[in-house]
Amino acid sequence: MIKNYTKLGFLFSMLLIFSVPIFATQDNWYLEKEEDNIQVFVSKTKGSPLKSFRGVVTVDNPLNSVLSVIADTSSYPRWVHNCKSAKTIKRVSETEIYNHIVTDMPWPVIDRDSVVQSVKTQNKTSNQITITFVSKPALIEKLPKTVRISKMQGLWELTPLQNGKLKILYQMSVDPGGNIPKWLVNSLAVDIPYHTLNNLRRIAKEDKYKKASK
Secondary structure, eight states: OOGGGGGOOOSSOBOSSOSSOSSEEOSOOEEEEEETTEEEEEEOEETOSSOEEEEEEEESSOHHHHHHHHHOGGGHHHHSTTEEEEEEEEEOSSSEEEEEEEEOOOTTSOOEEEEEEEEEEEOTTTOOEEEEEEEOTTSSOOOTTOEEOOEEEEEEEEEEOTTSOEEEEEEEEEEOOSOOOHHHHHHHHHHHHHHHHHHHHHHTTSHHHHGGGO
């Protein structure tokens, strides 16, 4: 069913269950923004200046269309908010890959780069796809004039619904490292999930990705 995932894995990505969490995250999510049928929840994260975020949207796109976009690492700059570049640097299997991602930051903040391990699993009963991701900062050298993100974890959940729609959940906790203005920290926790999900559902309608569902 998900043979197109052989092309990948994701984006900002990780192990399905973390035996030792990178961040101690409070389970006190509260709704920060609701617009265009996208809900953005945030939660304070111990150990990071950036709040954890959780974006949720229900779309008409088929599961494989959305999955094929997430699997296309080279497409990230088109839809992942503030993504400057992305490439796969290691493919372990059909369900595990490593990506290198550069995040564009507004001047005068230095751009961030990250190495991300993504692992995909599927529930055989519900067909729900879970893609977990975690940072692996020591895998390659950081790019010049960037700050390496050393702590990041998150997940994608793609859940087919009985009405034929698809629920997408995108969640992440990250310590961007270095000094970041408070105004930028607060805006990123909302802007990243909102714009990423909004772009994702639009890109998934393109013929290139729609064909993946047939």
